[in-house]
Each structure stands twice: as structure tokens, then as C-alpha cells.
Amino acid sequence: MDDAKQQPKPADSLDDVFRALADPTRRALLDELKGGARTTSQLVALFPEMTRFGVMKHLKVLEDASLVLTRKEGRLRWNHLNAVPLRQMYERWVSQYEDQWAGSLLRLKDKIEQNSQGE
Amino acid sequence: MDDAKQQPKPADSLDDVFRALADPTRRALLDELKGGARTTSQLVALFPEMTRFGVMKHLKVLEDASLVLTRKEGRLRWNHLNAVPLRQMYERWVSQYEDQWAGSLLRLKDKIEQNSQGE
DNA sequence: TTCATATGTGACAATACAGTCACCTATTAA
């Protein structure tokens, strides 16, 4: 009876962030940016299996989600990783109390797998 | 020439987790589970805009991603939230050093928005 | 056993998304 029946998705506040992270190519882009800022062309060169437009579209999705911040310098565009949305996403379900044990479990796991702390 | 040309996605290790979190309904399910374990029927009752099968399919995706752990008790299935994959996902891009400032920025943001720590 | 409740599953339709094409603008060097 109400006309709001075709509402396709609830879409919470961090929707852009989650959708951006759903694609493995975009995650790989963030992996590259973790090492430092990159220009768009540098990123394109790192993904030869995809066209330039494909990479740029992914960058736009990441930028819309504020996961990537950009700064123009002449005709170059430097892409930076922004960790704040990642933190917000994480804290949505993990309170600072639970944080303790989740972090502990992971550190234990890492310790077991690495079995040494060199490097 | 090689027959491995149709590989559709890179798909890193946490792929299931990211894909599971991409859907707002699944995130809403996790929101409910943050308050404590729920049976499948309880969750179905909380989402009247979707069929039972829809909810169960989402639960299966979450379970495959280890974001939800289940325990059977008679004919009830209790669904629990598991925060470990969330932590892994977060730590992929945020080292423990960066963790400092990202967390600080967020706490600052919360402080500004709440403007009181009363609660 | 019989019935009701809670859960599990294969096949299907509508929609959303990833990736591509061709074409365009802006900055730098000669």
C-alpha cells in the first residue's frame, strides 16, 4: 500500500567503503598505495592486464569512498591511501573491549605462522 | 594460447570476507549479531522485507567468510559474530604504527560529534 | 504417529557491476 516497496537496498553510512573494498583489483590498488603515493600512470603500469580506463574507474570508486585521497601536481595526480574509513569500518562491529581479544588472537596467529620476528 | 586466460578475478585471501561485507543486508545482520547470538528464525523475523531464504542465503555467505560462527542446539541454529576476520581485514592496510593516528583521528571525530563523554 | 516449527536446498528472473571501446581535455617540452 505504501509506495516505498521498491527500495532496493538499505545502504548504511559506510556503504561506499564496503562496496569499494569488495573488488580484488581495488584491494590490490590499496596494497600498492600502502607503500606510498603513486600517480595514476604508475598504477596503470602496474596492472597490465587491465586498460587504463579500468584502473581509473576503480580509482574513482576508491576516491568516492574516501579510501584514496588525491593531490594534483601539474599534470600528475598523486593517489594516497586513507586509513580512516578502514578504522571506522572495523570499529562498527568491534568495540574497544572486544578489540583486545581479537587483536590478541591475531597476534598469536601471526606468531605461530612466522615463528620468528626477524624482519 | 594458454587456457588460463579466462581467470576472472585475482581474489586474494580475504576475498570471502570482503564480498560478504559488500551487501548492506549482511552488514545489518552483523549489526544484530553484535548484540549477541541469534537463531536463524529470530533473524528472519527482524527482516520482514525479505524472505526466509534470502536471509539464510546471506547467513551462508557470512558463514563461508567466517564472519558468523554457528552452533546447533536441537532444531535451533545459533549464529555468533566472529570479529577475527574483521581485524585481519583492517590490519591488511594499517600497520600498528599507522593504527595510532587513524585511531586518534577517529576518537577526535567522535569527541567532536558527541561533544561529551557522559553516556 | 501426526502436526507444527526450524532449518536446508535447486532452479530461475531481475538487477548491478567489471571491464572495454572511442573520444576528449590539460599540461609540458621543443
Place this chain on the structure above:
DNA sequence: TTAATAGGTGACTGTATTGTCACATATGAA
């Protein structure tokens, strides 16, 4: 100015995903 490089965009197609149906299994109560 001309040429080369870096970046930007609308429209299209194949595939993946979401949400639905009907049907099936398992546990608990009467």
C-alpha cells in the same frame, strides 16, 4: 604552435549477484 604525455568521460556488453519460488528434511509437542 605542434607534438607528446597524463588524465578524464559516456555508452555498451558479458558476467555475477540478489532475491524469489516451490519443495524437502529434522526436531519437539500432543
